[in-house]
Amino acid sequence: MAPLTLAAACSGSDISDPAPDPSPRFVLVSYDDCDQVLADLRAATERQVGPYGLGGGGPVPPGAAEDGARAQGAVPGAFAAGSPQRPPEHSRTNAHEAGADEPDLVKTDGRRIVALARGELLVIDPAGRKVVHRLDLGGRTTPDGAGDARLLLSGDRALVMTRQTHLHRPRLPGRSAPDAIRPGDTPVPSSPRTTLTVIDLSGAPTVIGSLTTSAAYVDARQTGSVARVVVRSAPRIEFPDLPRTPQPEREALERNRRIVRSAPLDAWRPAFEVRGRDGRATTYRTPCGNISRPRDGSGTSMLSILTIDLAKDAGDPAPVSIAAEGQEVYGNGASLYVTDSRVPPLRGRAQRPGSETTRIHKFRLEGAGRPRYVASGSVPGRLLNQYSMSEHDGRLRLATTTSASPGAREPGGAWRSESTVYVLVEGSGRLTVIGKVGGLGKGERVYSVRFIGPTAYVVTFRQIDPLYVIDLRDPSRPTVTGELKITGYSAYLHPIADGRLLGVGQEADTTGRTQGTQVSLFDVSAAPRRVGGYHLPGSSSAAEFEPHAFLYWPRTGLTVLPIASKYTDGKYTTGSEALVLKVSGTTVRRLGTVEHPKGDEGYPSPIRRSLIVGDTLWTVSDDGARATGITALDDRGWLAF
Template structure:
């Protein structure tokens, strides 16, 4: 294939470009103060997507990449060391703008809505969760059974067992997307050792189930693809699901011999592998119909740098249809662990695998970590269209480290080694813009939290807040109005840290995380109320602390519920839910909601933790594997209990 040419494939395929990405070399320490804007450094390594001319071309390039990447124990970052490889399951005026005027953030809207929605990152891009409501019904899956609850009568009006009589699936997490009378259920199917050695059977798979909710819940169709779910987004009527599939290569068990000998054995396996080892296999059903297939070579693209160790596939499904179909796949011979979506774009980001160095696996790589980012256009229904790619130094904490605003992508990463005293690490926010098929740098601000790492990030229009931590918690306020010169405007140092930041009215910010002593030892859950009206002087107004406590919302924002109309905050804390009321300057506790121990596991009564909260018509509903409880949010008084039977 000739590099540097623009390709247009037929049949509505992606427009594929050779790119010179906005990849930036790691910033070196400079005499500038931390947070001083610096000009972006020169591009580092070309990154982009190119198509293969044929399956033979694809096989040759994939074999070459995998051969160069494999070591004596397999690929760097593998979930296993040897044997069957399995997918890893598992302007100035803008500074004074209120949060409600900052577009594109799903957390600041629907203050007067009759029901809550999933705590999504961005408006227009719904995220799958354990429970969904449209205000007239509550849909959840517990114990492998989908239940529909009428919030008015407080009764179960529909029930559908999704386990296929497999007991292990009753303990498998199911997540949902809801659109009208359709629900899409996502779960991971564990491997079936007794099945054939086909990759979809051996390595576990992502399973999707399309449910009709117009009357009694009915299964319309299923989709199963080898690999593990990275994440999904629903924009308009189209659900897009990103799946990571490990290359299906049966490396031999570790035996006698040197590392060189073991590496050569693994390379021999790669040399014998066919192209199907890298092309995910799938099957879909619709009623009595059953279809099987494999992602074609014409749907597979590759970055200029790849390891040949995995494939990332984006599937698209129309939830208004009566079947899922083949998912209209788009695949990239790359890896990703983070999905960030807006109403019009989908970004896939992942840490570039470290090269095999010959050093023991437990030693950290000497090369700097790099994160690759791929942008797709999802403004129209159906298959996403590839737009651009780029790279930044360092690694992401989660999807909240990414933000698209005013034609730019902002990315917060930590670079360097966070080991020992942590002095080698620091963090930065970089701004990229799309130039043709490349995400190129326009500006950056670095030197944040030297010796620390990022714990949380929140972008609100032209403003960003970044929390770093090792012993104390600097909350940085950043002005990103000028994409060529982002700056730090203020900093607040307090003990502990916030792992999740949520915007409130009147330019307040709520942080959920852990209190800590001066040595950085955590001391339990804390909720902090910040005043960020003055970008130069962020200030903490109040704090709620529970010694020894923890909350799922620290690592999963979907567990966080806030109602702007009442100031209600519901947080899963340990095994129950704490209800707080947040005003302009204070945090007060309303009470606690708990669920009964109604499950039996191995002959022992087990109290499953309460994991989610939602509001429908001024009633708080909490969800656990044991069931759903209706509660008065103003007093924490119990109203009804629906057991998951």
């Protein structure tokens, strides 16, 4: 067993003080044998188990876990097999980093569009404007639970990642078999199930391999033909129900500790069942030499990274695991980071500002080989999403918000919160803070972040939207070089040419009350200025919280975002509409909208994604796809799914 002492630095709130302060230290342990892995996992879990099991809310059934959250090859086969012609110009998934494609509902390589809808994989010929193939993926809902799916594409191969939640229906008093929940029953616990399906698209879609696991899908990234899939699993330990008759909780606690002390290693180490073309199943688990664990008592869940090479048939997913939690994933092709933001228990006293902590685990990626864990660290505060992280010149930059417990306010009524941007470097198994700038948006929280080269753009909001510009060229002394205050906020920032940023969010009045979708155009080539924008009163857009729903086409400035709801005539209405804008110079103007027809249920399914192939804009919902000319927005056909 080889312990690695890991340290990082935490921040204060003084913008002008770059000196890092010591952060909470923790040790990450790597192992040489399985006996030590089991001993440490048992000890860590025993410290956390309670009279009702793990999680504090009741028994944890087998497989139960906590709920979670670009290479495009030429396509032969049905679409111009053997043709030397290049595919039409086409958009790609709106991913954070160019070197790391992200899973989505729709993918295109210009010759075909592959979409997921209503439990099916559909292949669309954009030239012929027709659905040419369908593959049933087992349905989006099942009697045991519901799931959703995401897609990656490489040449003639697709990888579909399906996440399902299965409900456990235990035997209840007076009933001879598991039954449906009845009024007054204890809430039924659930467990995740993740399926990775490899599909050959060279002709009619054919499943050529699969992987199933009881671990919950977190996220994935793809570079070339290689996908890295992050999953998370809780201990598979079953604890008896605490009887309704009085029983001292101390006795139940001791009973559960004994159960933990006798649990086998595979109660923590998830299984990955792989089936190849021949249908034979092989089970893989993480070798003990590829498991690590923080030694602070929090390492009870298992975070695993799987490697799937779409250029090869299904085989060993080469899992690497750490006994830790994980919610957010950031990758750039060379590195993969997984973070865990948490708030410590109050333990009978008020939570101090800054008690939130984000832990960061870094893995190095080399070709199609097994990811290599290289370092961990921690910083105060909570991340918003993956856009709060960025690696540049080998350094990790991230932005967090620290706050007090809910309801805690400063004397003037403002929330006790502020945001900080950190710079960390890797060395000797540690991610260590070497610079920071804090005190951003006091009394507010981060709404969006974008790192572009050596510059960070951070939006905070409570009543007014400050857009901060931070110079990171000297990583040891980050400096705020600009600040712009306007009403409303931007929840997503998208870089475009000539020192400009597009922001998608909400307009708001001076009290912070939102007033509808707002697209803002910022000039950040010097002091930040808002030079243009468009406001759609009383509306909201999924692009605020799902960047994959946002489309920007640099060649023409075409910008498309779905509109989820509008407030008209005194009530909210949901529809299936995509707002089409054109960004040019310092202006943002409305070109029009694309609408989908009502489905079988009598109402339209919301437009989820937009993409461009050649001179055609495609908008996709669960009900179908519409083709629209990108210049005149002329209707070119509706394909019902």
